[in-house]
Amino acid sequence: MKVLVLNSGSSSIKYALFDMDTQFAQIIGLIERIAESGSAHKYQYSSGGIEQKQIISLAINNHQQGLQAVFTLLSELNFIQDISDLFCIGHRVVHGGEKFCQPTLIDSTVLAEIKKMIPLAPLHNPANITGIEAAMVYAQSVPQVAVFDTAFHQTMPDYAFRYAVPTSWYAEQGVRRYGFHGTSHFYVAKQAAQYLNKPLNTLNLITLHLGNGASMAAIASGKSIDTTMGMTPLEGLMMGTRSGDLDPAIIFYLSRTLGFTQNEIDNALNKQSGLKGVCGENDMRAVHKMADKGDQQAQLALAMYSYRIKKYIGAYTAVLGRVDALVFTGGIGEHDAWLREQCCSDLSILGVEIDVEKNQQQQREINQVESLVKVLVIATNEELEIAQQAECCVR
Structure with a gap:
């Protein structure tokens, strides 16, 4: 079973393809400088026990072309034969506000809600959304899942996440502590529990x-x-x-x-x-x-x-x-x-x-x-x- 992870920036797409049976990434890559001069595709994978690293210079004019380059490479290297080989695509989304506290299957309604979070993360959510929209066009048959950096911290009590500011700022503008890096904090917490048995x-x-x-x-x-x-x-x-x-x-x-x-x-x-x-x-x-x-x-x-x-x-x-x-x-x-x-x-x-x-x-x-x-x-x-x-x- 294979899962593709996408982390889309304003001019980049980071990705990793996982074999979920082994829990290892088969390939990790980066499309950088999208719609800029000097755009390139960097990636690394293991073949025959040897680590392979490549950099390909190519013109990438938008995220959809970048995603196409990713899928072309995955096919050429025989990691997948067809888009349908993917069980799902997981998208990193920086801000989920109070709306999202769990990974969420993306549809038009969910995408609209993520767009509502743009004022809370104007530098990150628009780029994440661009990657989601490109993937939904290019891989329509593959389930798309949003995983939010803020989700893990949604268990904070109100006295920890509220600021001592007018209540209307919180109620109407969402002014509160959300926290970030939640995916990392959750992952290492689970690893610590496993180590401590x-x-x-x-x-x-x-x-x-x-x-x-x-x-x-x-x-x-x-x-x-x-x-x-x-x-x-x-x-x-x-x-x-x-x-x-x-x-x-x-x-x-x-x-x-x-x-x-x-x-x-x-x-x-x-x-x-x-x-x-x-x-x-x-x-x-x-x-x-x-x-x-x-x-x-x-x-x-x-x-x-x-x-x-x-x-x-x-x-x-x-x-x-x-x-x-x-x-x-x-x-x-x-x-x-x-x-x-x-x-x-x-x-x-x-x-x-x-x-x-x-x-x-x-x-x-x-x-x-x-x-x-x-x-x-x-x-x-x-x-x-x-x-x-x-x-x-x-x-």
Whole structure:
């Protein structure tokens, strides 16, 4: 049984084809720079035990042509013989608002509801919708499933997701905390439960998805009860280019004193802040190199980044009462041993005792034997989670 996963951006289509019998991706690819010069198709797959990587330059004028290129390749490589070989197509959709808390089979009514969420995610949902519409035209006979980044966090109680603003803002404009990275948080929570050999609904976890975008979730009895990102992905942790938490009055101050427009402030907080804003570099590997060479701004950026995470570990421990495990994931969370150590240092009062040697060795469990809280490093696989949810939705 085969499931195709699509993640459509404004000028790109990321995809992965899964054999659900083995749970492995047969091919992973990217159509990039759609409707731009230099458009290309990048993909990788395994053949005869050898990893094959290819880049093909070709003119792709729209998402439908991009999708056609994907299906042509899948056929040429004999991964599928016909579109009907697909059990379903799973689409990543960033924002589902309060309407969608489960993977959902897409029809015209559902698509119309997803379009209503565009004001909540103006940079992401339109691109996701473009991919859905192209797939519905090209693969009409294949069930299409929307899997929402916000869905996992829809179990948050109202006192966690509401902001202390006029009720009408929430009731009429949907101003509340939604959270993101839900697909990743859910996936690694299930993997942690499997590793600990305990049912997920018996576990309290703090999951840390740390990449260029970063968020944490407090998970009680397997359900999200709080998360760091808010109505948008800007709130919460310090990130690669996003500021994370800040005093909202700063926006008014900048407007009054410097004459910044709303768009200028929006761009600055989303694309020029975070690590990049402090030290000029948003790639964590580059920040480490700068810090190792004595760059004080890079050292400050690292200290700020880890401090913010540690504060949320403390806050979420208080909210949960009992924590069974911290779970690090994402590109930074999975590979940055220094950061994990900094985030977990001096937390013995919370029952967290990290083993420095295990951490440096990149082991899955990096806590000391006597640690009351497990500290785990688990690779995320959002594409597989989307495939699994899509398959269950269609069955």
